[in-house]
Amino acid sequence: MANQYLDIDTLKFLLYEVHDLQKVLVQSRFKDYDQESIELFLNAVKEFSDREMFPFFREMDEQPAHFKDGEIVVHPQVLKYMKKGGEMGLVSSLFDYEIGGMQLPGMVVTASAYIQETANNHLPGYLGLTLGAAELIVKFANKEINDKFIAKMLSGEWGGTMCLTEPQAGSSLSDIVTSAEPVADGFKISGQKIFISGGDYQGVENVVHLVLARIKGAPAGTKGISLFVVPKKRWAANGELTSNDVTTFADFQKMGQKGYCTTHLFFGHHEDCRGWLVGEPNLGLKYMFMMMNGARIAVGRGAAAITMAAYQASLSYAKERPQGRRLTNTGRKDVEQEQTLIINHPDVKRMLLFQKVVAEGSLSLILLSSKYHDLSHTHSDPDERERYSQLLEVLTPIAKTYPSELGLLSVSNGVQVLGGYGFCSDYILQQYFRDIRIFSIYEGTTGIQSLDLLGRKMSMNNGKALLLLLAEIRKSIKEASEYNDLMPYVEKLGAALKLTQEVLQFLMEFAKKGEYERFLSDATVFMEFFGNIVVGWLWLDIAANAQKALASGSTEYSSAFYNSKIHAMKFYYKYEIPKTRALAEVLMDKQALTMTEEDELFG
Numbered sequence: 001m002a003n004q005y006l007d008i009d010t011l012k013f014l015l016y017e018v019h020d021l022q023k024v025l026v027q028s029r030f031k032d033y034d035q036e037s038i039e040l041f042l043n044a045v046k047e048f049s050d051r052e053m054f055p056f057f058r059e060m061d062e063q064p065a066h067f068k069d070g071e072i073v074v075h076p077q078v079l080k081y082m083k084k085g086g087e088m089g090l091v092s093s094l095f096d097y098e099i100g101g102m103q104l105p106g107m108v109v110t111a112s113a114y115i116q117e118t119a120n121n122h123l124p125g126y127l128g129l130t131l132g133a134a135e136l137i138v139k140f141a142n143k144e145i146n147d148k149f150i151a152k153m154l155s156g157e158w159g160g161t162m163c164l165t166e167p168q169a170g171s172s173l174s175d176i177v178t179s180a181e182p183v184a185d186g187f188k189i190s191g192q193k194i195f196i197s198g199g200d201y202q203g204v205e206n207v208v209h210l211v212l213a214r215i216k217g218a219p220a221g222t223k224g225i226s227l228f229v230v231p232k233k234r235w236a237a238n239g240e241l242t243s244n245d246v247t248t249f250a251d252f253q254k255m256g257q258k259g260y261c262t263t264h265l266f267f268g269h270h271e272d273c274r275g276w277l278v279g280e281p282n283l284g285l286k287y288m289f290m291m292m293n294g295a296r297i298a299v300g301r302g303a304a305a306i307t308m309a310a311y312q313a314s315l316s317y318a319k320e321r322p323q324g325r326r327l328t329n330t331g332r333k334d335v336e337q338e339q340t341l342i343i344n345h346p347d348v349k350r351m352l353l354f355q356k357v358v359a360e361g362s363l364s365l366i367l368l369s370s371k372y373h374d375l376s377h378t379h380s381d382p383d384e385r386e387r388y389s390q391l392l393e394v395l396t397p398i399a400k401t402y403p404s405e406l407g408l409l410s411v412s413n414g415v416q417v418l419g420g421y422g423f424c425s426d427y428i429l430q431q432y433f434r435d436i437r438i439f440s441i442y443e444g445t446t447g448i449q450s451l452d453l454l455g456r457k458m459s460m461n462n463g464k465a466l467l468l469l470l471a472e473i474r475k476s477i478k479e480a481s482e483y484n485d486l487m488p489y490v491e492k493l494g495a496a497l498k499l500t501q502e503v504l505q506f507l508m509e510f511a512k513k514g515e516y517e518r519f520l521s522d523a524t525v526f527m528e529f530f531g532n533i534v535v536g537w538l539w540l541d542i543a544a545n546a547q548k549a550l551a552s553g554s555t556e557y558s559s560a561f562y563n564s565k566i567h568a569m570k571f572y573y574k575y576e577i578p579k580t581r582a583l584a585e586v587l588m589d590k591q592a593l594t595m596t597e598e599d600e601l602f603g
């Protein structure tokens with residue numbers, strides 16, 4: 001298997017030139033860093049990924065995590081990754097210096113996690129969820145809880161999880177029933193959680209679960225959900241770690257990401273499970289959602305990474321596989337001529353270019369979201385912080401969904417590039433195809449993200465958040481207009497924005513009339529429509545930056561590199577943007593065919 005899973009030049013071009021990391025580095029929180037120190041860190045992560053992650057990628061699929069004798073057996077590399085990754089600062093990277101963190105910008109942590117995920121998407125979740133759980137504790141829990149758990153989590157010695165889902169409460173978290181009863185030494189927790197990633201595994205000393213549960217007597221629905229820290233092991237009176245009655249009941253065997261264990265946990269099977277409240281009672285879902293925005297971008301990032309790795313694998317294959325002859329008049333039937341490489345067939349180039357525009361467009365979307373996240377927390381001007389925060393809110397459901405949904409199609413094209421071999425286990429494409437399938441499901445399905453985008457984000461703050469995003473898009477349009485060659489695409493993007501206004505006007509009429517089910521019935525179609533346009537914006541921006549570099553005679557990358565970005569943008573505008581017109585037609589069709597009662601549809 002070729003050791004080429006990432007296009008590091010494209011990552012750096014997007015990070016430094018297109019999304020201008022420098023704008024984040026000038027914020028006082030990051031004053032100790034410059035591009036050189038960031039490069040050193042990212043190069044170390046790449047070297048770590050080459051050595052400790054990529055070589056185990058296939059093995060982790062072939063030897064899935066599994067439940068045996070009451071424990072989850074994982075690939076031995078999981079514990080090594082936790083330990084070495086912890087030592088490298090992969091969990092502590094985001095946190096403040098005072099608690100042992102590295103205080104790196106989120107954009108850099110995103111780039112670091114992306115590199116790891118391109119190498120082996122079965123491993124980063126173990127540290128990533130630990131980071132997420134630690135973030136919740138640091139932000140909202142009291143000092144005592146912080147003192148007990150944070151150091152061990154940041155060092156990678158203890159794992160962390162997010163325990164939301166229950167058998168009857170998946171998308172609908174208001175239906176959570178796990179309970180918490182106040183007792184002298186905390187809360188007695190009882191209930192079960194399913195599908196918990198990294199929930200437990202052989203050899204890990206402790207796992208710190210962040211659990212959503214209801215305090216007895218709390219209001220029904222989302223207003224009665226609290227957040228608890230519930231470790232697998234708690235401290236006995238003598239200070240030793242002892243069981244906290246968290247039982248691993250089973251695991252889930254899956255079609256992909258098989259090395260990343262997914263567990264079914266029981267809390268309080270023997271009525272002896274203790275949890276400690278994080279923050280205020282009944283605000284648990286609010287706290288969790290603050291973290292879930294980050295987690296959603298992380299899911300989009302993982303999908304973007306798999307898309308990139310699959311693109312690299314199919315590109316390498318296409319450059320080596322001879323098959324058939326060029327479609328030229330003389331050549332195509334001449335068996336005396338040598339076969340050509342499949343990369344020379346226009347249809348194969350089309351598939352590869354589709355993979356490229358989705359892979360790089362998704363990466364651009366993820367880096368931009370991280371930049372908004374950084375500036376919403378660290379910008380010196382509070383008005384700017386608020387502006388970036390709103391931009392991030394609108395972009396988050398798209399950043400989760402576009403890479404997951406289009407990434408799946410992109411990897412499917414990658415399988416197709418390999419023909420029959422794409423379907424066979426000897427080649428890695430089939431593994432990427434299986435691995436990426438989960439990304440549009442966990443952390444809120446595409447359906448749920450789409451309801452959020454159309455139902456909440458489009459009208460958030462009386463539509464102000466959307467206006468801020470449109471202003472950013474118009475800024476890019478203005479910059480791109482400086483280059484004559486880009487004018488046709490500037491016009492196409494302008495037309496797509498006009499179409500967005502028409503679609504929203506049409507749909508909002510239903511909301512105004514109180515017809516909410518009709519308003520939201522095609523939310524997922526709207527997601528596809530608007531996600532396509534947002535990534536079209538990002539491609540125009542990439543092309544404008546490439547033009548700028550070419551015009552200035554920049555030698556940072558080759559002119560072929562910059563020209564390939566402009567070419568990819570043109571591909572996006574020829575093959576992807578026109579789809580928005582068909583989607584707009586669907587969205588503005590007066591018929592509501594999916595609202596007909598069930599027996600008339602499937603009767």
Ligand SMILES: Cc1cc2nc3c(=O)[nH]c(=O)nc-3n(C[C@H](O)[C@H](O)[C@H](O)COP(=O)(O)OP(=O)(O)OC[C@H]3O[C@@H](n4cnc5c(N)ncnc54)[C@H](O)[C@@H]3O)c2cc1C
Pocket residue numbers: 161162163164165169170171172194195196197198254262438441442443444445446447448451
């Ligand atoms: C491998 C894996 C790892 C996971 N890791 C974790 C984890 O670490 N922690 C955790 O808490 N959970 C985890 N989950 C759970 C995951 O977040 C849920 O599976 C997901 O939120 C969907 O819930 P569900 O499976 O119950 O599906 P359902 O909620 O039953 O949804 C089924 C279908 O109905 C649609 N649907 C549901 N409600 C609506 C609605 N109101 N409007 C429109 N459509 C709707 C959905 O979009 C979906 O297509 C994991 C799941 C998997 C498979």
